Amino acid sequence: MYSFDKFHELVAQTIDENPFSKSPNELYEPMDYILNIGGKRIRPIIVLLGTDLFGGDIKKALKPSLAIEFFHNFSLMHDDIMDNASLRRSKPTVHEKFGTNTAILSGDAMLIKAYQFLEDLEPELFKKTTQLFSKTALEVCEGQQYDVNYETKVNVSYEDYIKMISLKTGVLLGTALKLGALVGDASEKDSDALYQYGLNLGIAYQLKDDYLDVFGSLEHLGKKHAGDIFENKKTILYISALEAANEEEKEELLYWYSSNTDNVDKIYAVENLFRKLNVNRKLSMLIREYTNKAHSFLDQIDVPEERKSHLRELSEFLIDRQG
Structure with missing residues (x-):
């Protein structure tokens, strides 16, 4: 089994060995930029972990x-435009640096390039992986649309929100692991269990992201503090607060979430309400619940326990992070 550092090194090396065309520079420079502004490259490493779990050929994966990495960055480029985000990984977003039209086109090119990276697989495996990839790509788009819908929907339920983050975040982690498992020649039962592990871990990861957006360390955050509150995003914190609030508190919360302002008073007031209603503690419990659910699927996979050690370390890394 390789170390995490070795996996990271192999991913970086493979990116270097597959450079973009030099022309037109205006198309490819933004793609280089987002790939090299400090991302942890967790998702491609997860693919390799999926292959390694079943003793597969890492080079083939x-x-x-x-x-997966290119698809993820394509989605970030487009999401940042839709969210009007100014920072990504503590650096200017692609549309801020290069312009919106360029960011859209470069994002599209990233998506096309993502599919090209599957072309070397043998025909039967190519078919399985592209079917999985296309299904996931469409689900991520569905999740993003739900996210947009919820910005103007007054009543967003807990079930609505979990469905949205499952599609927007969870399915990509599940697919990264299942893609690796398919390359590693895993059984259908084991590859499906690994997908469910990734899906539930992805939900826990997004819930932790929601937590960190408001309660995370500014030093580690890498993006605008409380950006979800600024943008009136109805995250699980908002949904839980609305559910627990009395009429006066509910009225205050609805007032702030109907206001399109950068006033720091809004952030201060909403944060205070969240703390008063203990939604930060409730969210911590929910994160642990989905993490445990993920581990229950990992337990079902028929490989020696020592081969699962990297995936257990991965869940700790993703869920215990501070930014």
């Missing part, structure tokens, strides 16, 4: 791992 390297290009498919880039398919």
